[in-house]
Amino acid sequence: MTTRLDLDTAQTLSPLGRLKDDALRVLCEQIEVRLQPAGYTLFKKGDSDPATYFLLSGSLQLDTDAGSSTLQAPSASTRYPVANARPRRHTAVAGSEIQIAVVSSDLLDKYLALGGTQTAVNTEVAGYEVAEFELAGALDLDWATALLQSPLFADLSLVNVVRLALSFEQQEMKEGEVLIRQGDQSLDYYYVIRHGHCEVIQADDDYSGREIVLAKLGPGQAFGEDALMMNSARTATVVASSDGQLMRLSRESFDALLVEPRVQWMDFNEASRAIEKGAQPLDVRFESEFEIATLPGAINIPFYLLRLKLPRLDRDPRYIVFCNDASQSVVAAFLLRQAGFDASVIRGGLAGQAN
Structure with a gap:
């Protein structure tokens, strides 16, 4: 069973409680609350999973080579994330039925840093330098928060997200x-x-x-x-x-x-090596051009059809995008990355093969 974290509970947790109510309310919509049975393994020693966990109720046993300890919620210690170091230094196993709040560590860091830019200048918040933003109330927090949540901008650094929010x-x-x-x-x-x-x-x-x-x-x-x-x-x-x-x-x-931070260029040799390691070449030229000649293993989605076919495109591969001269493939790679795909573009397109 999964629900969302409520605002009142979030305000009691650290560092969530540092956020302003409007930002925290939006973040809570992204925090899942899960019920797990006794014996459930939350994470194992050595894991580098991208989640931050808060124990809301029940008991959790933390095991290391040196011994074990138990977290019991609610308590003062469970106001903080569970054994949050990466790689994980503990194996965490539920000693009873537990209620756990789960949030993306990257998303949490961005919210904390974005919240810090509202008041902090010339400081580093959650690992992000925010000194350059002399905001004085200029940042539309609702809009910046929307950008943070949007899959269109999920691959951008916090610095660029804040710059975007200020530039729109x-x-x-x-x-x-x-x-x-x-x-x-x-x-x-x-x-x-x-x-x-x-x-x-x-x-x-x-x-x-x-x-x-x-x-x-x-x-x-x-x-x-x-x-x-x-x-x-x-x-x-x-x-x-x-x-x-x-x-x-x-x-x-x-x-x-x-464009500059998002488009990842490759020369033809780099692309060939990536394809040998399992990357998927994607030809965005017209079908007639694709039928005459293309790269080994390539699939064809003509540029004019790309947006229509994005929802059905396999998200697992890394895509190496190309056309004749990169004029369309650079836009295609941009659209793919904007939609959350891993995509690079061959510099010069197929013409780069000759060079």
Whole structure:
């Protein structure tokens, strides 16, 4: 049985209780409370699991080569995480039925550090340098928290998340408003939907005047990156399907805070070695090009279909993305990483093979 940690309990735990109520309330939505039976092994000595545990009720036996100790909840000692060193120095086994709160250690660190930026300047919080942020109340904590939770930005450092939160601008939208028009050469912004919904529409290329709805987007989803990265005209029209609010990021901030830290380049030899070790080559060229020649073991998802096929794509492999010259594969790799995949791009594409 799994539930979520309530705010009152979270406020009694350290370091959770250091957070402001609004941030803690959102974090609690990410903290699972689990019931486990006596004899359940929470972790073993030597493990490096990415979770932080709080014992809420019951007893937990901590075993080391030197002996054993017992945690009994609730107590003063169980206000703190259970034996939180990595690698684990203990094996933790339930001595009775236990109730345990579980949170991602990385997520907790980011929340603590983000909370620290509200008041702390020229200090290091939870291992993150926050000295450069002279916030003076400028940081929208709700928006920064939303960025932390968003899978779009999960691979970014806290420093970049805070920079992003400070760099986005608000833009209201009205139902029926055209936000981006296909063919437009204006390449000013990347957009994230904060509230409301949009449709991505593309004109059919048979000159019939028909339009195809490529995607329906909601809060937390983004659009506008393709044209910015390829320095080309907008490839689709985006229309607001409800009233709402966008957050927009300038092209300069988009390049500095999202593209540069996110895109992982490989030369052709590095890519070949990665493929030999099990990485999956992904060809984003047209089907007709793929059928003529590609890399051994490659799968083909043409760039224009990538967004549609992302939900069904296997998340286990590391993807090595390529096209003829990297112009589309760099965008594809960006989209993959934005969606939580491990993806790198071959510098120069297939043309790099000759070099």
